[in-house]
Amino acid sequence: MYLRMAKRLALETDKRLLWKLFWLMGIKGFLSVHKHKRRLKRGEFFPPFLYMSVINSCNLRCQGCWVDVGAKQSRIEVDAANKTITQAKAMGNSFFGILGGEPFMHKDLMEIFKAHPDAYFQVFTNGHFITDEVAAELHQLGNVTPLISVEGSEIISDQRRGREGVLNQTMEGIRAALRNNLMVGVCTSVCQTNIDDLVNDAWVDRLIEMGVMYCWFHVYRPCGPDANPDLSLTSDQQRRVRQFVVDTRATKPIIVVDAYHDGAGNALCPAVTGFTHHIGPWGDIEPCPIIQLAAETIHDDRPLKEKFNESEFLRDFRHMTAQNTRGCVVMERPDILVQIAEKHGARDTTARGTAIEELKAMQPRRSQYVPGNEIPERNLAYRLAKKFCFSDFGAYDQQAFTQASWTDPGESPTPAGGRSPSQLPVISSK
Numbered sequence: 001m002y003l004r005m006a007k008r009l010a011l012e013t014d015k016r017l018l019w020k021l022f023w024l025m026g027i028k029g030f031l032s033v034h035k036h037k038r039r040l041k042r043g044e045f046f047p048p049f050l051y052m053s054v055i056n057s058c059n060l061r062c063q064g065c066w067v068d069v070g071a072k073q074s075r076i077e078v079d080a081a082n083k084t085i086t087q088a089k090a091m092g093n094s095f096f097g098i099l100g101g102e103p104f105m106h107k108d109l110m111e112i113f114k115a116h117p118d119a120y121f122q123v124f125t126n127g128h129f130i131t132d133e134v135a136a137e138l139h140q141l142g143n144v145t146p147l148i149s150v151e152g153s154e155i156i157s158d159q160r161r162g163r164e165g166v167l168n169q170t171m172e173g174i175r176a177a178l179r180n181n182l183m184v185g186v187c188t189s190v191c192q193t194n195i196d197d198l199v200n201d202a203w204v205d206r207l208i209e210m211g212v213m214y215c216w217f218h219v220y221r222p223c224g225p226d227a228n229p230d231l232s233l234t235s236d237q238q239r240r241v242r243q244f245v246v247d248t249r250a251t252k253p254i255i256v257v258d259a260y261h262d263g264a265g266n267a268l269c270p271a272v273t274g275f276t277h278h279i280g281p282w283g284d285i286e287p288c289p290i291i292q293l294a295a296e297t298i299h300d301d302r303p304l305k306e307k308f309n310e311s312e313f314l315r316d317f318r319h320m321t322a323q324n325t326r327g328c329v330v331m332e333r334p335d336i337l338v339q340i341a342e343k344h345g346a347r348d349t350t351a352r353g354t355a356i357e358e359l360k361a362m363q364p365r366r367s368q369y370v371p372g373n374e375i376p377e378r379n380l381a382y383r384l385a386k387k388f389c390f391s392d393f394g395a396y397d398q399q400a401f402t403q404a405s406w407t408d409p410g411e412s413p414t415p416a417g418g419r420s421p422s423q424l425p426v427i428s429s430k
């Protein structure tokens with residue numbers, strides 16, 4: 001497997017882009033996590049990896065999306081984005097996740113990437129705006145990887161994403177990115193309607209054959225104004241996804257990303273461990289993309305360093321959550337988020353103004369934390385990478401979390417109706 005991966009990297013990638021990925025994301029990313037650990041030892045805090053949603057607008061209307069994509073457009077303008085990225089770089093950060101809405105609808109997105117050749121950007125996109133021209137520009141920049149979302153077969157994609165022809169257009173975007181030799185990733189929010197089609201060897205083999213270098217299977221979280229609990233995975237299905245990720249890492253020449261487990265398979269939340277926080281399209285500093293509550297904003301004069309270090313809201317979020325679960329607080333304990341928001345007078349950062357009501361209406365369900373269900377990494381390279389760069393950084397021990405502190409939210413209800421598995425259509429990469 002290592003040999004096949006090395007062969008793919010040697011033969012299928014543009015060496016300039018590979019070098020930038022290795023240096024900016026690999027080496028500098030490693031150093032930024034190291035600085036984060038040293039800060040934690042000194043009692044200071046700044047997340048080594050920032051997500052930034054640069055725009056709220058999107059051309060699609062996906063089921064269960066938490067972003068106000070239909071609201072009046074709000075963008076993080078170039079100056080504000082540059083100032084934020086520059087201040088994060090001064091703290092040692094070099095890797096940024098760019099989200100939306102649909103990030104490529106931000107008319108000045110390339111300007112932001114251009115201004116930071118010493119940083120690496122991962123853009124979460126539906127791929128519809130990746131034409132050959134856009135891909136060629138990204139190739140010239142060299143410091144951007146598109147992570148393109150595929151949500152199922154043609155029928156399921158249209159259903160999940162609220163329009164016809166979505167999958168074909170996404171595949172066009174993937175092909176354009178691959179034709180222009182970008183480092184391309186494909187991600188899926190795994191749910192009831194796509195788990196059988198996409199969490200399997202045939203799909204991963206197809207991605208490898210196309211030239212996709214990495215994939216990410218994250219789990220659908222029913223939140224936001226149109227949360228669809230019927231799409232949620234059961235505990236057994238979440239375990240199946242985790243097992244698949246671990247097995248794929250050990251057997252297939254493709255990188256598989258996940259953000260919810262350490263090398264020993266212990267569950268964690270990357271926002272609670274302080275690995276990441278999120279900046280929303282209105283500039284609000286939020287715990288993570290789906291928690292739309294904030295006490296701080298990037299749009300004032302206080303240095304970013306001070307905002308993260310001194311935010312009582314974010315600190316309480318991390319500490320109170322770590323006292324109660326290693327899983328996803330949104331899924332398991334939305335009541336904790338309501339408590340923290342009330343305690344700190346955190347504002348609702350949605351345009352719709354219903355974040356608290358949505359949390360109150362949520363039915364708690366199991367997430368990645370189910371004690372006794374840990375599946376350790378089989379692949380030594382991932383074990384080592386996680387040991388040094390992606391662990392809980394002591395967050396749960398410091399808050400004295402034990403299994404006894406955990407309230408099991410129980411198995412999620414069996415989804416209504418169920419479904420018969422469909423086959424993903426064969427899609428040509430030519």
Ligand code: SF4
Nearest residue numbers: 269270271288328329
């Ligand atoms: S709160 Fe849930 S969705 Fe947010 S980062 Fe943690 S595990 Fe992920």
